Amino acid sequence: MTFNSLILIWFDKNKRNLPWRQHKDPYKIWLSEIILQQTRVAQGTAYYLRFADTFPTVRDLAKADETEVLKLWQGLGYYSRARNLHFTAKHIVNELNGIFPENFKDLMKLKGVGEYTAAAIASIAFDEALPAIDGNAFRLYARYFNIHVDISSPQAKKYFFELGKQVIDPNRPGDFNQAVMEMGATICVPVNPKCGICPVNNSCEAIAQKTVELLPIKSKKVKVKQRNFHFLDITAGEKFLIKKRIENDVWKNLYNFPLFETDSIDQQLEELNLNLSLIKEHEEKHILTHQRLQIVFWKANVDEAELKNLAEKLDSEIISQKELEKYPLPRPMEKYFSKKYKV
Missing domain, CATH: 3.90.79.10 (Nucleoside Triphosphate Pyrophosphohydrolase)
Structure with a gap:
């Protein structure tokens, strides 16, 4: 079996029952992706449910006062995400007639939406076959293919994006991207990965080469x-x-x-x-x-x-x-x- 078929089989059996996976509403998917930036799923889920309940549509969010949005976001950190969320909701309602962009290129024009988020929304909501490359994808791909490209280098994002385009399942791109994220979050974790129960351990190059603990390579240090x-x-x-x-x-x-x-x-x-x-x-x-x-x-x-x-x-x-x-x-x-x- 191929890499993508194996992780999709695993995903179908083991995926977490998360509220934003119950539909393909681009607004709710966008909301979940923004909340989950820099936030663990366990913490982000409660915030997602509160936002989805308080602002069930993008029009509801656009009509809100920014203070109300920030108050609801309180405790989640990285408040620029909340400000961008509110700004973008107003832009979609006022400039796009309340209709969410339906492809990666147009999603990239939204404030607060980068390549990963645009690809995640485009693949999950609109079945566009583009890889969503986040930290989980960097780690899983670097280990499975034994890639020694420094993920903090300028060329890394393009390198892994092109690799992702080659391996993504064209028939289930949204599920594939979520499977990669899920694998990285629960199996191919940064420290002490669970290689023994990994669905692709028989073909993982890093396991074969004994480089799992060395990958991915990241040399850039953050200045504090x-x-x-x-x-x-x-x-x-x-x-x-x-x-x-x-x-x-x-x-x-x-x-x-x-x-x-x-x-x-x-x-x-x-x-x-x-x-x-x-x-x-x-x-x-x-x-x-x-x-x-x-x-x-x-x-x-x-x-x-x-x-x-x-x-x-x-x-x-x-x-x-x-x-x-x-x-x-x-x-x-x-x-x-x-x-x-x-x-």
Whole structure:
């Protein structure tokens, strides 16, 4: 049997019963693919169900307020995905009459949709025979064919895409791409792959050559930026200051306490002529893909008059704990409120 027939037989018997596999609706498939970028299936499934229930059609999503979309996304991270999701929904409704693009080329024109996502949607929803090359596909193909091309190199994506076009099943391209993803996620995993139960272990070149643990090759190292964030929990009774992040930076369009990025919060307050008595409430490290954030939460109790004065100085708004539930928050803020205020 061929490589693609073997993994399709395996897929038919072992595929997980995931909600977006129950239909070929391009909107729901697109929604699942965007949510599952940088997200494990176990975590992403609950978010998919909430989004699909809240916004059952692309028109429903397009009509939503961005704050509502970001709030629903809260805790999933990589918030540019949510902003792109909302932007693209509005584009499809307003510019494409609510009709999803039906091929890889046109899907690639959508904001937030790259080659992998476009190929996944095109193959699953529209049976276009193009391979969806993600980390799972890189790993499975590199091992099965014993490929020593560095997957972080510029030529790797094209190399594996062309290989994928040769092996994809033209009659079941969507199932084939999902089978590759499923194999990479459950069998051909990065560490301690389950070669003993792999459906293609008899013809796997990496097993034959004893190179499984060496593949795929990835030499490029991610540069990690160190940053120091100081959040000011400035409170008057049950009211406090909160500010929308409008900069093109982490957590864009989410809300947090007034924030200073500095090595010395005391020096920063002195430079801004802010006379605040601060108590350190909490400190933590928050790891992002390319950034490591050292975060400190400082508490300052003030009266209502001073709170209004500081709101103007810090370009912030005053809200109560009861109003907080409608605001999308970065994960560190969400955890802080949960711990300190039981919100």
